Amino acid sequence: MTTSDDELLSLASGRDLPALPDDLAGAAVARGQRRFWAWWAATCRARESETDAARSAVGAERFADRVLSRVAALDVPVRRLDCAPSCRRPTVDGAPVDGAPVASAWAAGAAPLVEIGVAAGVGRALWDEVAELWVDLPEGVPPGRYVALRVTGDSMQPLLMPGDVVLVELGTPPTSGSVIVARDADDGYMVKRVGPARAGSLELQSINPAYDPIRIVAGPGTVLGRVILRWHVEE
């Protein structure tokens, strides 16, 4: 029994050799190789069985969702802290209390953790809330006015998971591509990504493709601030 030519060919072209590079040295061979790949891809498409084609059609939509949501999570400028920053009870005149007005945390170099439920809490204003915890500003965050909010809902998955906490820098104007906390009269506070700039209104995108973008009128009080950090809290 001898080895057939076909076996030799498959050996000479198969997985047992390092892959041929794309940029072959010879120009004629390189051009031929590009035409070969185009031809081979077309041949495989032409031979695709009906079942495979049907699966491809269904899978393609899911594929686009997956790819676009991963890309969206890639270029969102929200740094993730591996370790949740330390928290403490609010103090009034140096004495610990169970709850303190939101704004009183800033003088103490902390951010109030407000359990308002981003994306929920219709009709409630942040300033009405009482913070039961103060979050110490993590290293590298300059002193300023921040609030920490707990995320509810899955509209920003996989960037933000329900239960994650985000640190919001108050008053920073929204720029396209940044993640902000906005307030809408109907929907309350929500964390969203800012879409392409448009005069007079803001497009708010969810990273989770299951949610459609929404458009709100830009005006005073619409945008709470920009999300600059996120971390996960173990329950």
Place this chain on the structure above:
Amino acid sequence: MAVERRDVSAPAAGAVLDVAVLGDRALVTAMRGEERRAVVEFYRRFRPVLLVAVGRLGGGVPDGEALVEDVLTDAAVHFIGTATPLPLSVAGYLVRGLRNRVLNDVRARGRLARRVREAADPAPDAESVVAGCCSEYARRASAGPGRDAWDGGVSPIVAHVAAVIEAAMTEEERVVATWLAHGVTQRQIAEWLGITEAAAAKRVSRLRARLRAVVDAAPAVGASALGGRE
């Protein structure tokens, strides 16, 4: 069958983009605009060639379809999310990526299996297991990237023949051998290389003869060794 696609550099502004007529590289450029239809077309265009590629890599790919999904997803995210130059051939790039993933996997499993075997030896003293790991590390460190000897899945004899073939063949011969193994006709070879059909026929027969000579001259290779491949 195969509609020749032209590479259009950029679609006209405002026009509805017909992604199906875009060339491969223009399609990837359209994806960079996060054009959803381009992403859908990318999947439908390249999934078949990767499924075939998985099949051609032989057994040992436990869930080929899931692997194809992963390769396509990672490549698409890579293309869109980074400003890397486009590959000359998108299909070639994807198939190479798939192949490297399978091979890394095969190697990792081979190493794991060997460790398990060593650890399960009748008299496994801790030292010999450690020595096994160390020599494995030393071997990997000295083998260098890319030219790593085959681990698991492929017999040393096949690896040896492959190395002999690689050393003895020119770049063009290897390319043509790949084409022949994919069922490319002599007429296509002539067209793609810009030579006459007679010249192509001559190159093919010379290639076959050279392959045979190389393998016949390689020591310790029998038909059984090659026939025993999966």
